[in-house]
Amino acid sequence: MTAVETGAVHAAGAEASTETGPATPARPKGTHMYVLENVTKQYAGKRTVTALKDVSLEIAAGQMVAIQGPTGGGKSTLLQMLGALDRPTSGRVRLGESDISHLPDAKLARVRAKEVGFVFQGFNLIPTLTAQENVETALEPLGVPGPERRRRAAEALAAVGLADRATHVPGELSGGQQQRVAIARALVKEPDVLLADEPTGALDEETRDEILGLLEGLWRDRGLTLVIVTHDSAVARRAERRLHIKHGTVTER
Amino acid sequence: MFFTYLRRELAGRRRQTAIIAIGMALAIALVMIVNAVSTGVRDAQAQVLQSVYGVGTDLTVTATPAAPGEGDGPQRFEFGADDGETADGSTSISQSRLTSGPGSQTFDASSLDTVQGLGGVSAAAATLALENVTFSGELPDFSAQQDGTDRVAPGDGTGEQPPQGGFDGAGGSAFDVDRVSVLGVDPAGAAVGPLSSVELADGRGLESGDTGQAVVVLDATYATSAELAVGDTIDLGGTDFEVVGTVASTSADATTASNAYIPLDLAQSISGQDGMISDLYVQADSSDRIDAVQAEIEEALPDATVSTQADLASQVSGSLSTASSLISNLGLWVSLAVLVAAFLIAILFTIQGVTRRTREFGTLKAIGWRNGRIVGQVAGESLVQGLIGGAAGLVIGLAGIWIVNLMGLTLGGSAGGITAGGPGGAAMQGADASGAMPGGMAGGPFGAAAATQTTTEVVLNAPVTVGVIAIAIGLAVLGGLAAGAIGGWRASRLRPAEALRSVA
Known part of the structure; x- marks a missing residue:
């Protein structure tokens, strides 16, 4: 199925990107940020579970893509493949010019450190660190010196409107504020890609819109490739391109 | 971060x-x-051992104890008719003997040369542990009774005279047995051995020129209890020794290893044990080589018992x-x-x-x-x-x-079974026939055996x-x-x- 369909997917995505995409994409328009070729992911256990089935997909640089689907359909697994968090059982995943499907752990860590930013549903902040220090953790693996690290983290927090909460630990912040810190942490290293796994799933409606607005603004301003996994159709509708995944198979919406 | x-x-x-x-x-x-x-x-433990073996001793060599043999029985003192001094109807007698104690063993002094010739031995010294027993007492002047004109035939009760003289003036007798531990040491060397853990209290110590001289260095505590001082003389084995010095223990012990220290050659000759020693004190040139030196000595002197500090520590008993x-x-x-x-x-x-x-x-x-x-x-x-x-x-x-x-x-702590102190070792001071031993140790018939231990109180x-x-x-x-x-x-x-x- 997927070769022809993914071609169509890409074409549709490219068009959408031209109309509403960011002014300064991280990679030149028309290039592929991601190319997935026949990607299959299986989890071994008492019963082998196939989370992704022979998925082929292209995502253009600077595109905002929403991935929807039922629970257990393979959304998070696809996001993990895109985020170099896991390797496919078979097939290839290309991020830019790199094939990340067979890289050793250390190089995968390097790809994650430099090129990919993550935003999680549960925020995943370090509870004992302040907002500022949480943001700094993203610069630690890049070897950014302390003073520059602190300056960039402060700027990132200011960009999400939390300059005055820099010294607060997550427990002292609201859900929306924590997610802002998580977004600052994802963006402080200026990645090519921002992957968001249900970024508004734990937020009320008002905060959801606020966070979505923030993400959209950052996407536009920075030319990011933004991939959002969501159950929420209201979130998905704001994306340039919508993919649906069910039983490990991706289709265009 | x-x-x-x-x-x-x-x-x-x-x-x-x-x-x-x-x-x-x-x-x-x-x-x-x-x-x-x-x-x-x-x-x-080391302190207890040091009081007996001295500082720096890594190994001791002693003769392997043997079963009591002929001649190990009770000592007998014999007095002739002319012995003693008579005055006021009483005769005072005194005799001292310098001998190895019961059960103590000696071995050939050439073992010292043998041990000194072994590799890994930095110093060695020989000693001969002895015991001086002095039998002294007072008895009636029987010669006056025998030679007098009032001699009567047996059974003639009318002519009998009650005994006179003696310690009570009525013909009684009294005897004291004094025991002094004596250690024959090489006057020239005190690097190892019992004298390495003493300090001079008065006078001087033994010197190389004292070889063959009747001079003695006394334990200060013993000297005090025996009321002896530098310049006095003491009878050891029938020879008058001049007290040239007193020594005290450098450890927490009240006494040193022996009551008296005399030149080794004189100890051997007076005790009739020429060319014999009872103990060897050996210092290894490295603590790593103690076991090797022990093995070498055991090979060179197969009949001897060689003990390390660890062995000696196991001999310490008490609390x-x-x-x-x-x-x-x-x-x-x-x-x-x-x-x-x-x-x-x-x-x-x-x-x-x-x-x-x-x-x-x-x-x-x-x-x-x-x-x-x-x-x-x-x-x-x-x-x-x-x-x-x-x-x-x-x-x-x-x-x-x-x-x-x-x-x-x-x-x-008591370092038991050690021959260095000899019979009547350091803890035995002036044991007498009454069985009372200054220092609180039990005496009596088994006093000598009990005295082979050196008891030391050490503050932890x-x-x-x-x-x-x-x-x-x-x-x-x-x-x-x-x-x-x-x-x-x-x-x-x-x-x-x-x-x-x-x-x-």
Whole structure:
């Protein structure tokens, strides 16, 4: 199925990107940020579970893509493949010019450190660190010196409107504020890609819109490739391109 | 970032940090105290042994004890009719003999040359342990009765005269038996042997020019009790020895190894044991070679018994021995058990912490932290927890050692079965026929046997050494690293996707 369909997917995505995409994409328009070729992911256990089935997909640089689907359909697994968090059982995943499907752990860590930013549903902040220090953790693996690290983290927090909460630990912040810190942490290293796994799933409606607005603004301003996994159709509708995944198979919406 | 994260984690997880630190602290303190007390007991044992063997002696060589043979029976003193001095109807007699004590063995003095010729021996000295027994008393002047004009025929009761003279003036007799331990030593050498642990109290010590001279150096305590001073004479084996000096123990002991020290050659000739010695004191040139030297001596002198300090320590008995056993058995195992428990607590809490922080580590991996960096973070946290425990343990341990020293525990030790002191060794002072022995030891018919032990009271002093402090720091680091290594290993095995999925 997927070769022809993914071609169509890409074409549709490219068009959408031209109309509403960011002014300064991280990679030149028309290039592929991601190319997935026949990607299959299986989890071994008492019963082998196939989370992704022979998925082929292209995502253009600077595109905002929403991935929807039922629970257990393979959304998070696809996001993990895109985020170099896991390797496919078979097939290839290309991020830019790199094939990340067979890289050793250390190089995968390097790809994650430099090129990919993550935003999680549960925020995943370090509870004992302040907002500022949480943001700094993203610069630690890049070897950014302390003073520059602190300056960039402060700027990132200011960009999400939390300059005055820099010294607060997550427990002292609201859900929306924590997610802002998580977004600052994802963006402080200026990645090519921002992957968001249900970024508004734990937020009320008002905060959801606020966070979505923030993400959209950052996407536009920075030319990011933004991939959002969501159950929420209201979130998905704001994306340039919508993919649906069910039983490990991706289709265009 | 490392230290910021570490500080925040330790401060943010105070309960875990406190439990691990307290466990480590108690274990380390216990190990420190047991170690210090153990060292104190060892020092006390060494002190007891030093009083007998002297400073620096690594090995002693003695003749292998043999079953009592002919000539080992009771000593007999014989007096002729003309012996003694008579005055006022009473005759005073006195006779002294210098002999090996009952059961003591001697061996050829050439063994000294043999031992000195062995490799690894830096010094050796020979001694001959003897006992001087003086039999003295007062009895009636029987010659006056026999030679008098009032001699009557037996059975003629009318002419009998009641006995006169003697110690009570009515024909009674009284006898004293004085025993003095005597050690024949080489006047030229005191590097090893009993005289190496004494200090001069008065006069002078034995010198190389004293060979063949009837001079004696007395134990200061004995000299006081016998009312002897430098310049006086003492009868040893029928020879008058001039007291040229007195010596005192440099250890906590009240007495030295023997009551009297005389030149070896004179001790041999007066006691009729020419060319014989009873003990060899050997110093090895390196503590690492003691066992090798022991083996060499045993090969060269197959009939001799060669003992190391460790062997000698096992001869120490009394409360000191009990304390030593308690420390080496119960104390060691209890402290090891507590230590293992503390380590396990630290490891389990660290693993629990890693498990609880699965999402945290998964997130850090997701944003690019490498395994090594996360392992280092976990290990660093554990190490600091261990060091906090170590610091607390050091303080508690030092306080415990201080309390032990403050208590001033007194341990009694006896170096039994040692021939260096000879029969009637240092503890035997002026035993007399009445069986009473100054110094509180039991006398009586078995006084001589009892006197073969040197009893010493030693105040236990648990020292705080660099080693003790090193143990505390070492255990803290070790415990922290062990917990950190295992916790870090657990963290490193987390795959980022699985770590995030497990809590999603």
